[in-house]
Amino acid sequence: MEQVPAIELKNISKSFGNKMANKDVNLTVNRGEILSILGENGSGKTTLMNIIAGIYFPDEGRIFIDGNEVIIRSPKDAFQYKIGMIHQHFKLVDVFSATENIILGLNEKGKYNLKAAAQKVKDISSKYGFEIDPMKKIHEMAVSEKQTVEIIKVLYRGADILILDEPTAVLTPQETQKLFAVLRKMRDDGKSIIIITHKLHEVLSLSDKVAVLRKGEYVGTVETAKTNEAELTEMMVGKKISLNIERSEPKDCVDRLVVEHLDCVDRDGVKILNDISFTAYSGEILGIAGIAGSGQRELLEAIAGLQKVDKGEIVYNNPKTGSHDNLRDKTPIQIRDLGVRLSFVPEDRLGMGLVGNMDIIDNMMLRSYRKGKSAFLERKAPKDLAEKIIKDLEVVTPDARTPVRRLSGGNIQKVLVGREIAASPTVLMAAYPVRGLDIGASYTIYNLLNKQKEKGVAVIFVGEDLDVLIELCDRILVIGSGSITGIVDARTTTKEEIGLLMTKVRDAQGGEEK
């Protein structure tokens, strides 16, 4: 018997200005099937899903639901066709409970009955194996619980087709496994699930079929059972690419940066860093793993002199003079005046590391403009540096006079990392340096970090992809709720071990898998 697909897209195209976001995309998802949409950043995955969810309207193409052609003009229309989307950024009211958020905006007939609604939420939870307290307030929830609320919200509304946009980006490995178990149950219940991701191993472990997009173009759909990582990467990138990071043994390690008993408190008096002690050695890459917002940013900013420190020491051992300088309570300028060669690639590239409206030359000047006694700017050296970085790192830009905000994410990052490395640092800190970058650009950055390590730089790398952390780093420091929960050897550790450490403080009883 030929099955009628739950949802079918035919020749969908959508462009923004001159940019084709989707071109001639064809997709089919059956009932009881999980389809992964795989593609690099900017390949048009989210645009495509927004078209199905009624947020964008396609320029061309047709959509069929259960074999009937439909026109989806708004999220409301999508909801009528039982399509539910779980966005990457949650849309929940913090001071409401789970149930209140779930029934918010529903126009149900009859009296407002929170108890009945809570019961229904419980029923849905037990049916698919969610763990949720329907009366818990959102602001008391961990990220994974919030995601659960979002999923139940669309199920409560009777969704049969679920779209999840990068659902694992915010989860630990354990939480990811739990989510996948739930999704499999839903599949067995006959729901159709579309999951957007760029992580290959998730695609392989979860989905029945994979559709690959590349720069807006539809490359094809393959059955997961009949493919492998190498083939999918090739489809995604368009050429064969080696996914190995060459890790050398650390050489001539000396204590470069010693952090001892560091405490930081935010404006509301809440402790964001709690008794942090570690040493960064020269010639090694120290990884920092943790759930987003566990204090990674504050730690790096405290070292860079941007975050007020309440207790503790940050001691820098100067390789030239042999002196031991305490960087605590020093401004970035004072730190530089001490002769500390500290480079910092912050998480917020255009909001902190670079000025989007300035051209590449003026952005090079950020680090060096103070040089010399003259009151006037000297643009010759920055211009040479800009041109050198454009050439060496293959930055795609019309010229050095182009404002950096016009460049793509990968090229912006090359400009920033290039500038920070050009200062020939002895300590290089990088926060999420490959976020939003395509595979090629990511590997360029990994190589740059590795080269710095070989030069004897103490590299501190805050990352989110545990696979990369394990492959790239020498040691991994795991941070949870502002405390160090462990420092492990990257050569011997496993993702599961790091995952457990990540949740150690936050979740004392720790939900074990199955």
Place this chain on the structure above:
Amino acid sequence: MKKMNFHIVKRDQVSWKYSFLIRALAILASLLVSAVVITLLTQKNPIAIYSSMIKGAFGSSLRIWSLVQNIAVLLCISLAVTPAFKMKFWNCGAEGQVLVGGLATVSVMMFLGDSLPYPALVAVMILASVLAGIIWAVIPAFFKAMWNTNETLFTLMMNYVAIQLVAFFLKYFVKSGSGVLTPMPEYGLPVIFNQPYLLNIITVAVLTAVVYVYLKKTKQGYEISVVGESENTARYIGINVRKVIVRTLVVSGALCGIAGLILVGGTNHTISTTTAGGRGFTAIMVSWLAKFNPIYMILTSFLIVFLEKGAGQVSTDFRLPSAISDIVTGIILFFIIGCEFFLQYKILISKNGKEND
């Protein structure tokens, strides 16, 4: 889909020729629309009205001098607000800063005019006006830097304080009790080549070049841009944001003080509560229209002053209420500002899913 659809897309970069064409078309369109409105409202010949406007601005050598002098004053105040605006410090207090600069000048003229030798008098006038402008600008800057107060409200309120200070001065120190201070040209700024406004004009011309270089070529100017674009980036590279805010407003206030000096010491030789005459606010428009570029500001301040002068002439020539000339001014400004939209965005019309430019 048979429906006609259009959407708006941001442009990448506009060629020099294209932007020139758009602006020229905008001015042409504004003149046409104004002509229609004038004919409909007054049954007068629009060409006659336009020629009267030109006559009002350029009709005689005296008028040309007055036009250029007015441009100079407006330009000076526009130069003053620009460094602050580049830093995204919304200084709406130029009006007050100019006024206290003028008040300082007139006080020196009045109280020290007889006792000091002339060169020393001029030096003290310059010093006093600049200092007064700086104080008026630095107070809100200091509060902004230390406690992040809202600079827009603060500077606006400082304007009222300045106006009341002038009113107080006129009430208590004008001996006749009329509240009108008799001009004291004998203590004014020196007149060169027998042209009363020439010194003012030269001063502002020099200041324009100085501010241009300051913003584009100096380290301090660079710091202003960085703080304006992103305070986080400024912190990240170790710029002392508080210091830059206060320092920039010192520059801003000093220039306003000089504008006050030019108005009082170099032009009116007296003061009233309306000496600044709203120029402190017009200057904001001049600065924005020129996208904070001091060289373009010469053009934008010319445009504003020309419209003002021309409109005044139209009112007298045709015995029209001044509202008519305000309408014309409004229409012309509307088109000039409105055409910026077409320089930043383009409209795509899509028919049957196909897009045409």
